[in-house]
Amino acid sequence: MPACPSSPVDATRNALTAGFGEVQTGTIARRTGAPIEKDPWEWSAGFYPGSNPGEIRTGTAATFDHARADFEQAWRVFLSNRTEADFQEWRNARDWTDRKYAMWKAGERLPSQKPNSLMRCPCGQVFDSHKLEHTLIHVPHITAGRAFAA
């Protein structure tokens, strides 16, 4: 089968991940656990984020070539509705995911995962509950707030 230069598909005979530049555009793969009389191939075309719900198309096919043809048709429709901003949205999400995993790998935590000792007192001030002198100031407020609530 000659390779089509405009095709986003880098084909192998078992499964492939299609790419359009650096953007992963979809997959064609042998279905796992499908009954023998059903289509043994399934495909998915499109990417998210960078698209709207329902724009990613999926399907099944009897042969790899059919799956690939259906995939390429669906991909052309998907691509015709994309703008550069959609690709950028996908890239941003990928970059963020890469950074997140790199941080996890490095044993760090995201800022939002760091233990936070700051508390908001009923008096409206935010204080550090790990600092005794700060806590002592606000304990009466908190106690009073609880008594008031009860």
Ligand SMILES: [Zn+2]
């Ligand atoms: Zn207070």
